[in-house]
Amino acid sequence: MYDPMARAAARLREAELRVTVQRMAVLTAIEELGGHPDAEAVRGRAQEVTGGLSLQATYNVLRVLTEVGLVRCTQITGQQARYEAERHNNHHHFVCRFCGDIIDVDCVIGEAPCLVADLPESYRVDEAAVTFWGACPRCAPAEHG
Amino acid sequence: MYDPMARAAARLREAELRVTVQRMAVLTAIEELGGHPDAEAVRGRAQEVTGGLSLQATYNVLRVLTEVGLVRCTQITGQQARYEAERHNNHHHFVCRFCGDIIDVDCVIGEAPCLVADLPESYRVDEAAVTFWGACPRCAPAEHG
């Protein structure tokens, strides 16, 4: 039993960031929510702790947390940016075309960039982002065509 | 030597779409522009033919052309939607983190979905979209860090 906020504070300090309730709340929210919440969802959860948290602050905090590598930001075509706690396991995403749900897919190849692009050597590739598109188990049966 | 507009008209008819100058202009524009133009760029080129083409019409046309498979729409994180003539060769994209330039990368694996996701069988995967991120030859030398 340990205080998640205290833990968040420690991680912020480790990253050489100022420790504020808003940052602790956002970081804790992302870790406790799990999945791939968007900024609004993160804000909602964080507000339960802080009592109030502006959307602007949510975006600010999400950005700095992403910059220092505590949070990973994923932008799926046609959706808002989504956030998840960075666990430093290279993984990709499956996105359901129907409900928009996102789930993690372990990278079976290894570290980034896990794929090799057929490009001239003058191109420097540092990441291969793979998004699998399809139908999730809930939507697949309902899909016609 | 053949009229590109007549060719466009034929392809529209083939797709069972009404043939309008706007549609011919947009389809021709995409094919002649090459690369990965956004809606505004497509509109600009198409206007040279039609004299006038509303942005709304551009979006409408791009959508229907995408739906019938004459055009492929690619949405890269942090950029507007981009369009290209569908050539039915499964390929992916390289995106330069610095200048935003997009270039095609042939898929070395084969037909979609070219990768297999480590997912339960109940998930139906029909596409694996790969985006390679890095620095293009023009930006790589200037990059510090």
Next chain:
DNA sequence: CTATTGTCTTGAATGACTCAAGACACTAGA
């Protein structure tokens, strides 16, 4: 040629996100 239906234009709206300015809070140093 005309009716019907789909498409285009115009103008307003949406939604995610960002900018800006002032109020406020965190950290370091006295």
Next chain:
DNA sequence: TCTAGTGTCTTGAGTCATTCAAGACAATAG
């Protein structure tokens, strides 16, 4: 502990790609 200094938060307005809505217009079938 107090205070200066700077970074962060709040509020409110702004941006930008894209979409909605309504009426004018054009393409196709008969």
